[in-house]
Amino acid sequence: MLKGHQSWLFNQKPTIHATATVVGPFEGRGPLANDFDRIHDHSMVDKDSWEKAERKMLEEAGDLAIQKAGYSKDQIHFFIGGDLMNQITSTSFAARTLGIPFLGIFGACSSSMESLAIASLLVDTGAADQVLAGTCSHNSSAEKQFRYPTEYGSQKPPTAQYTVTGAGTVVVDRAKDGPRITSATIGRVIDMGISDPFNMGAAMAPAAVDTIQAHFRDLQRAPDYYDLIVTGDLAKVGFEIANELLQKHNVPIDRTQFKDCGMMIYNYEEQMVQSGGSGCACSAVVTYGHLLNQMREGKWKRMLVVATGALLSPLSYQQGETIPCIAHAVSIEMGESS
């Protein structure tokens, strides 16, 4: 199971039985609209606060993934998830609604792959038969909590990122058909001394590169093992830095096989998203929607998803701290069997 210092090689290769993606109207106007299961007309959904709307989307995505996998809620052994809200209330409250035994996690925007890695471990080792993993974020609840009151409509520098409104979930089990989860690499916290919360991509890029290098070292693989290596939400600025760092460290990843979810979800020409998308939901809805659809269509055979998270809080920033970051990687492969 343990491979190298910080990776897991899954013997049984758990299956992604079903996924669900629910997004807001702005994401529904982006280029991946056709890949989402549900697009809400209003970012408030039918709630009276952004936080409740965020939670509602996670509840919907949880219900939908369970339903698509053909299970009832009481057949799911554990729900693993987390989000950006203080005390991960969106996920904890959704766990209350779902009623499934719950492991709350926090890895900021790396929560998507942290929860998928743990879910896969549980299924692989027989600690569970069916697990739901998921995460969510909301542009307005994140703006309000991390930046300025959303109503200010404050101006942003070009390095800033736009938090995705949405929720992505996955049911992991031992089903015969479907994409298989073959390994995971758990990241270290990396802090290169960047303190500008409007430049998260630059802060997170070294963590992504550290985890990618650890993955190849632990699994004794070269980058060409994968058709696609995709980072979570580095966006334009961070992605350029990641490319430079990979080159500097002699990691031969070709630009044609290297992408970023934060650069895929919006249309830069028409949507004002500065450097690109971010938020827990960014890598979740792009991976569980768009990328897995492409995988099922045969476009990718082997994919490494490297979700990145910035582990700051408004308070740590106010106290003069730099931004510690982390990245967790999960590899998903088609045509594998246990």
Added chain:
Amino acid sequence: MLKGHQSWLFNQKPTIHATATVVGPFEGRGPLANDFDRIHDHSMVDKDSWEKAERKMLEEAGDLAIQKAGYSKDQIHFFIGGDLMNQITSTSFAARTLGIPFLGIFGACSSSMESLAIASLLVDTGAADQVLAGTCSHNSSAEKQFRYPTEYGSQKPPTAQYTVTGAGTVVVDRAKDGPRITSATIGRVIDMGISDPFNMGAAMAPAAVDTIQAHFRDLQRAPDYYDLIVTGDLAKVGFEIANELLQKHNVPIDRTQFKDCGMMIYNYEEQMVQSGGSGCACSAVVTYGHLLNQMREGKWKRMLVVATGALLSPLSYQQGETIPCIAHAVSIEMGESS
């Protein structure tokens, strides 16, 4: 491994190789002073903010447990932990200092047993050889974040609890000697409609009882299997409610075998702690210090630690939400071998 619906029965019975407990001066004046590894003279430790002091104590407890187990940091495969601070910054920043691959979790005050359960799972299944788990809390950082500015010195109702200042950590591995972790039960989120954040014990009691019942159901055990069943931080008010609920549900737990960490850590006569102690560190320092010392001295042979957590945030309270709660249970036994 999976036992019943929500429990894990560990085949290899991972070992608690070493623990470390670091507390503030107020905890050092309580009845368990002799059980702590380090008692700081000042709640600021040597830092300029409470948050940094909280993190420092976790870093110290992490270093100390690793050292006591005879390891160097690079021999520890994963660090699992979380805390009460927004975005679990105390733990994430400690993870930056420790440099160990990190899985951030959040279960409020249930984080102690959530992290221990996952650490045990990793060691049991071969997903890791050595894992560090831990959590921390600080009275002043929690007051400031969850209640009123600490300097107000606001009055408290008798149902309120006093957040423990401290950090508790544990190194789990496959060492031959030491207390063994034999099973764990992961809780569901339970919300009985209580919305008063100054009465967390009452809110958490039903979650503790739900997990205790699930544990006995899943493991097909009766309460007399254990010498000691100990809840995390129900304190006086919540503990009475838990006793009533257990009686109502016909769970025969004797008062002599049932205790609460929040009722042990302070001296009610001399320390003004209202209903008792709380906070992530409460169950961590009492279990990893006092109770494991008693276990090693032969007082307890089999112990079930049921850490309880209230999953609210100040914002969820302001938006009129009730308090969702959770409890995770881990059983620790002496004289077991794998």
